[in-house]
Amino acid sequence: MAKKVQKSLPFEEPLIQLRKKIIELKEYTENAEVDLSTEINSLEARLEKLEIDIYEDMKPWDRVQVARHPNRPTTLDYVPHVFDDFIELHGDRLYGDDEAIVGGIASFKGQPVTVIGHQRGKDTKENVRRNFGMPHPEGYRKALRLMKQAEKFNRPIICLIDTKGAYPGKAAEERGQSEAIARNLVEMAGLEVPVISIVIGEGGSGGALALGVGNHILMLENSTFSVISPEGAASILWKDSALAQTAAEAMKITAPDLLEMGIIERMIPEIRGGAHHDPLKQAELLSEAIEKSLSELNPLNPEDLIDQRYNKFKAIGVFTE
Amino acid sequence: MTMIRDIFKRNRERNDPTIPSKAAKDVPEGLMYKCPECKHIELTKEMAKLQKVCPKCDHHCKMTAQERVESLMDKGSFESIDNHLKTGNPLGFPGYTEKIEADSKKTGLNEAVLTGIGKIDGQPLVAAIMDSHFRMGSMGSVVGEKITRAIELATDKGYPFVIFTASGGARMQEGVLSLMQMAKTSVALKRHSNEGLLFISVLTHPTTGGVSASFASVGDINIAEPKALIGFAGRRVIEQTVREKLPEDFQTAEFLLAHGQLDAVVHRHKMQNTLSSLIKLHTKGAVANG
Numbered sequence: 001m002a003k004k005v006q007k008s009l010p011f012e013e014p015l016i017q018l019r020k021k022i023i024e025l026k027e028y029t030e031n032a033e034v035d036l037s038t039e040i041n042s043l044e045a046r047l048e049k050l051e052i053d054i055y056e057d058m059k060p061w062d063r064v065q066v067a068r069h070p071n072r073p074t075t076l077d078y079v080p081h082v083f084d085d086f087i088e089l090h091g092d093r094l095y096g097d098d099e100a101i102v103g104g105i106a107s108f109k110g111q112p113v114t115v116i117g118h119q120r121g122k123d124t125k126e127n128v129r130r131n132f133g134m135p136h137p138e139g140y141r142k143a144l145r146l147m148k149q150a151e152k153f154n155r156p157i158i159c160l161i162d163t164k165g166a167y168p169g170k171a172a173e174e175r176g177q178s179e180a181i182a183r184n185l186v187e188m189a190g191l192e193v194p195v196i197s198i199v200i201g202e203g204g205s206g207g208a209l210a211l212g213v214g215n216h217i218l219m220l221e222n223s224t225f226s227v228i229s230p231e232g233a234a235s236i237l238w239k240d241s242a243l244a245q246t247a248a249e250a251m252k253i254t255a256p257d258l259l260e261m262g263i264i265e266r267m268i269p270e271i272r273g274g275a276h277h278d279p280l281k282q283a284e285l286l287s288e289a290i291e292k293s294l295s296e297l298n299p300l301n302p303e304d305l306i307d308q309r310y311n312k313f314k315a316i317g318v319f320t321e
Numbered sequence: 322m323t324m325i326r327d328i329f330k331r332n333r334e335r336n337d338p339t340i341p342s343k344a345a346k347d348v349p350e351g352l353m354y355k356c357p358e359c360k361h362i363e364l365t366k367e368m369a370k371l372q373k374v375c376p377k378c379d380h381h382c383k384m385t386a387q388e389r390v391e392s393l394m395d396k397g398s399f400e401s402i403d404n405h406l407k408t409g410n411p412l413g414f415p416g417y418t419e420k421i422e423a424d425s426k427k428t429g430l431n432e433a434v435l436t437g438i439g440k441i442d443g444q445p446l447v448a449a450i451m452d453s454h455f456r457m458g459s460m461g462s463v464v465g466e467k468i469t470r471a472i473e474l475a476t477d478k479g480y481p482f483v484i485f486t487a488s489g490g491a492r493m494q495e496g497v498l499s500l501m502q503m504a505k506t507s508v509a510l511k512r513h514s515n516e517g518l519l520f521i522s523v524l525t526h527p528t529t530g531g532v533s534a535s536f537a538s539v540g541d542i543n544i545a546e547p548k549a550l551i552g553f554a555g556r557r558v559i560e561q562t563v564r565e566k567l568p569e570d571f572q573t574a575e576f577l578l579a580h581g582q583l584d585a586v587v588h589r590h591k592m593q594n595t596l597s598s599l600i601k602l603h604t605k606g607a608v609a610n611g
Contacts, residue, residue, distance in 0.1 A: 166534075168554030168562050173572060174580045177553040182538040185507035190515065205491075205500060206534040206553075213504050227491045227500040227531070236493060251496045252412055261411075263501060310508045314469065316501040317462035318411040 007070055011062045012273070015054060018047050055272045058222070060248040060257075064230060066222040066274040067201050073279040074133075075102055075117030075160045078200070081283035082290065083108050083115060089149075091142060095175065098139030100131045100167070101211075103146040105155070109291060111298075114150035116143045116211060117160030120201070134167040137180035140210050144184050147191060156194040156294060159211040164229065166207030181210040188213035189309060192302035196293045198268070198286070199223040199255075200275075215300075215309050216293045217263065219255035220286075221270040225263075226253035263316055265293070356380055372589050381546050381589050383526065385428065386435035386452040389485055393593050394448075399439035403470055404431050408463045414494045424455045432463040433488070436471035438480070442597040444604065447475035451487040453527065458488035460532055461495040465502025468536065472509040481519040481600050482510075486537040490530020503535035510536060519603040521596065524551050524574070524583070542599060544585045545574035546592075551582075 008016050022043050029036045058066070066072070079086050083106035091097040103116035118135065121127030143159075150157045166177055188195060197214030203225030212225075219225060228236070233251050234243040252258075255267045268289045275282040300308065354368040355361070358380035363371075372392045373382040384392070390399045408431075410417045425431060433455035438447050449471045451458045468484070475482040491499035513520060522540030524533075526549040534553050537543075545551060552572035560567060570576045574586045587595050601607050 166553065168558045170559060170563050170565070170567060170571070173552055173554065173559065176538075176580070176582050178533040178551075179538040179582060181534040181553070182503075182507070182536070185504055185535055186511050186514070186539050189504075189508040189511035206503060206531055209500060209503060210534075213507065225497055225500075227497055228493060233493060250412060250414070253497060258497060261498070263497065310512065313501065313505045313508045316498060316505055317466050318409040318495070318498055319463045319466060320407045320409060321405060 009062070009065045009069070011054065011059070011065070015047070015050055018043065018050060022047065051272065060254050061230070061245040063222045063254045064224055064244075064248050066276075067224050069274060069276050071276040072201055073275050073282060074122075074162060075115075075119050075200070077279055078160065078283050078286055079106065079115060079117075081280060082287045083113070086115065089146060092138040092145055094141055095138045098131075098136050098142060099129055100133050100135040100163070101139035101143055103143060108156075108158070108294070111294070112153070112155045114146055114155050114157045115160070116146055116157065117200075118163040118208075118211070120162060131167055133163045134165060135163065135207060135210075136167055136169070136172045137175040137177050140166075140180035140184050143211060144187055147184075147188065147195075151191050151193050154193060156196070156297065157191065157214075158290060159195065159197040159214065161197060161199040161203045161208045161211050161225075162201035162223075163204050163207050164202055165204035166210070181206045184210040185213055189313075190306060191309075192305060194294065194297035194300070194305060195309070196290060196297070198289070199225050199264075200286075204229060213309065213313070215297050215305055215312070216265040217258075218266050218268055218289055218293065219258060219264050220268050220275060220282075221255050222274050223255055224253040225255075225258055226251055354382075357382065374589050379547070381526065381548065383453060383487070385454055386430060386450040386485075389450045390435070390437075390439070390448075392589075393596065394439040394441060395443065399437050399448075401435055401437035402474065403436055403467045406431060406463045406466060408432060408461060410494075411462070411498055412494065412496050417494045420456065428452055428455045430455055432467060433458045433460070434464045434467050436467045438474065438478075441593060441600060444481075444597065444600045445478070446481045446483055446600060447471050447478070448483045448485070450485040451532075453487040453489075456492065458486075458527075458532070459490060459492035459499075460488060460502050461492035461499050462502065464492070465499075465505050468502075468506050469509045472506065472513050475518065476509070476513045476516055479516065479518065481521065481603065482513055483521045483523065483596060484536060484540075485523045485525055486528040486532055487525045488528060488530070488532035488537075490532055500531065503531050506536045507539075510539065514541075519600065521599060523587075523592070523596075525549050527551070529553070529555065538582075542585075543583050544587045544595065545577065545583050546589055547574055547586055549574040551577050 025036050025040050086106035088104040102119045106115050118133045119130050120133035121130045195214040197212045197217045199219040230244040230248040231241040233247040235241040258264045259267050271278045271282050354363050354365045356375040359378035361377035373384050408421045434449055434451045436449045449468050472482055520540050521542045522537050524537050524545040528537050528551045577583045578586050
């Protein structure tokens with residue numbers, strides 16, 4: 001367990017209370033020389049059971065909160081533990097370098113790959129620099145430049161998705177936010193190398209999908225992928241953003257939901273309570289998932305890869321003939 | 322104090338061409354047609370002849386998909402496809418199915434896009450025409466599927482693909498399935514493009530959100546109707562985010578043209594000619610010395 005202070009979430013409250021009680025009892029035992037170890041043991045057993053009850057039965061809204069946890073590992077938190085020799089590459093060669101998306105070359109178990117991901121900040125200062133992980137067009141164009149580069153050198157592409165959405169700003173519109181996203185969708189469709197898109201936090205709408213046209217889409221257990229945020233959906237559907245919790249359930253945005261709908265290939269299990277409880281262990285699980293997907297996609301030739309992607313997306317939709 | 326605020330509020334609404342009030346823009350039925358922009362009253366029959374462009378203020382009024390077909394395609398050449406696809410209710414939203422049925426009755430369409438094969442000046446093409454009278458032209462599974470199948474048909478036949486977009490974006494009630502239609506149509510467009518075939522996107526009022534951020538923006542040629550509202554994020558959202566007043570022409574076709582996002586803004590009366598010429602210029606052997 002990570003020892004640093006973690007921001008606790010409302011649904012974890014019973015656990016926090018119980019843990020506090022155990023610590024109190026332990027301190028009391030030490031100071032008062034009264035043996036309370038049986039009580040402590042029974043409380044610890046209860047804690048274990050409660051953890052299972054709470055964490056094994058997380059509601060969609062719980063997952064949304066975990067996905068948004070300020071300590072949740074970001075792209076650059078995973079990169080050094082999943083890949084070797086990462087070299088970050090900057091800029092779209094057209095306008096600027098959008099730090100809301102990072103990308104570069106690295107090696108994955110000896111195979112050169114291109115890694116691209118949304119990047120949130122760790123604190124306010126970094127968040128301002130990275131625009132809270134909400135890209136401008138130049139971010140998507142940088143991503144596309146790196147994808148095309150990967151294709152030229154026959155490297156698989158691994159995209160880590162973690163954004164509330166593409167930035168809704170004046171400059172973004174002026175520079176063609178729509179076109180930047182749309183171009184990525186079309187160009188990703190034609191990439192001749194394996195593309196694995198992994199949602200590691202929030203997958204917010206078109207801004208997330210612009211890194212999401214992969215041969216495989218994977219999601220961390222407590223990540224979300226949605227057409228609109230639960231708050232946005234609630235305010236449009238019921239004119240009340242306070243109903244976000246209800247919307248989170250109704251909109252079917254969690255990893256288990258998308259797995260059931262057949263949109264994603266696999267769900268990557270998370271550390272109990274969320275990735276932020278043990279980023280290193282989580283990086284291992286992420287690494288295993290990438291290895292599995294790559295072993296399935298590496299043998300495919302360019303044509304098969306494009307066809308696989310075509311068939312995958314062509315099959316998504318619910319209607320009757 | 323309240324009154325003063327109200328005055329400003331009203332002014333803002335009136336000066337704001339990009340957020341039309343719903344009631345004013347609804348197409349009135351009957352003998353006479355009132356331009357939603359300048360309130361000019363014209364005979365409905367006359368308006369049809371003018372392709373619903375106001376003779377007084379040149380406002381391009383909203384067209385139905387069927388009206389669009391009549392104003393563009395060679396008479397009797399258009400054959401629609403995939404009218405049998407039926408929208409589901411994958412997330413079980415209360416009232417969704419009823420809303421679809423009501424709009425279907427109102428528009429005579431099975432969904433917010435009409436697709437088919439037709440001819441312009443004798444030149445065959447596959448067209449997809451979105452209709453904003455059907456659920457704001459929003460894109461759910463059936464809209465995505467119809468557009469994808471239309472693109473596939475164009476690819477198979479070696480025809481140009483022309484889309485008229487009119488959409489508020491992805492359809493909320495189908496959740497992430499709607500979002501994925503952006504990817505689905507894109508994979509089909511890539512295949513069409515790889516065959517060296519022409520894709521023309523005609524952006525009409527309004528083209529926003531997920532539709533703007535997918536097929537609408539990636540034509541070989543992107544053209545728009547005058548004054549059409551085109552953008553990724555909603556004006557209100559942007560104003561809230563950046564906390565500044567946006568220029569009045571923000572996200573209009575003319576604004577996009579000035580910012581390099583469009584090839585041209587084309588008047589509706591010249592649309593058929595423009596499309597015809599563009600298709601001709603992309604047909605092998607159709608132009609001398611070509």
